[in-house]
Amino acid sequence: MTVGGDFISAIEASKTYTTRSGLIHAVQGANFSAKEGQFISLLGPSGCGKSTLLMMLAGLEPASSGRLVLAGEPVLGPRRDTGVIFQDATLLPWKSVLDNVLFPVDIxxxxxxxxxxxxxxxxxxxxLGGFEDKRPHELSGGMRQRVAICRALIHDPKVLLMDEPFSALDAITRDQMNVVLSELLERYRKTVIFVTHSIREAVYLSDRVLVMGGRPSSMLLDLDIPFSRPRPFEIEETQExxxxxRTLRLTIERGHAHSDPSRAKVSFAQGAS
Ligand SMILES: Nc1ncnc2c1ncn2[C@@H]1O[C@H](COP(=O)(O)OP(=O)(O)O)[C@@H](O)[C@H]1O
Ligand SMILES: [Mg+2]
Structure with a gap:
């Protein structure tokens, strides 16, 4: 069951880390929501809390305050209906491609x-048909990341959370991966939250792009991308x-101008040195 048609919501979600040099407010009062089946990209400067927000949604980091809700239930820990993909494919080197994909099934x-x-x-x-018996070291970076995507989808989760999954790949491989992911989602419809630094990637893949700003963690822009699907790669050449x-770039630049997003706000705990 979902509340008000929202499948995923962050409501005043905050995360504060306690470090030796004080408290780091990684995410402060973030709000956003997604409908089921939507592909949403999160763009924003480094350090604005995108990964932390994603980890809270994945149940891998508890929120310090506020709420994360997924499919009508509060996120209290890792869940079976969520698949997570990171920048690094993190495959098990001694297992075959097929066994890596099946790893969540075993777990x-x-x-x-x-x-x-x-x-x-x-x-x-x-x-990757025919590559089932290969080991990860026999694959290219792009192929390894394809295996990681299959692994995230094997148990048919409802939600995919992706944290800059293609950032380590060269530009051409990255473009190919965008097409692969887009086609895959035509077949296996998922609700996706996708963190990226690439504006073009976000526009090509998404139904909505959110630009996340500094502190408090506001969404500076929530932009609908209404291109129909499937999307040929040639849409990247269109004026639209x-x-x-351009709209996204200007918003991100404006966000930079109004804050120092390179550092999370640090408040010094009493007695901290
Ligand atoms: N485990 C942690 N301990 C302390 N500070 C952290 C931790 N994780 C993230 N941070 C800090 O929180 C802020 C937000 O980080 P992050 O969510 O990784 O941002 P982004 O993904 O947008 O680059 C950064 O200043 C980062 O240094
Ligand atoms: Mg990050």
């Missing part, structure tokens, strides 16, 4: 045989695409 103690066909189908769809990119 969740599901019946492996019931997921074999799905694992093979996923690998086929990302262009360029105009969305």
């Amino acid at each position: 969740l103690k599901l019946v492996r045989n019931e997921y074999l066909d799905r694992a093979r189908e996923l690998l086929e769809r990302v262009g 695409f360029g105009s969305y990119c």
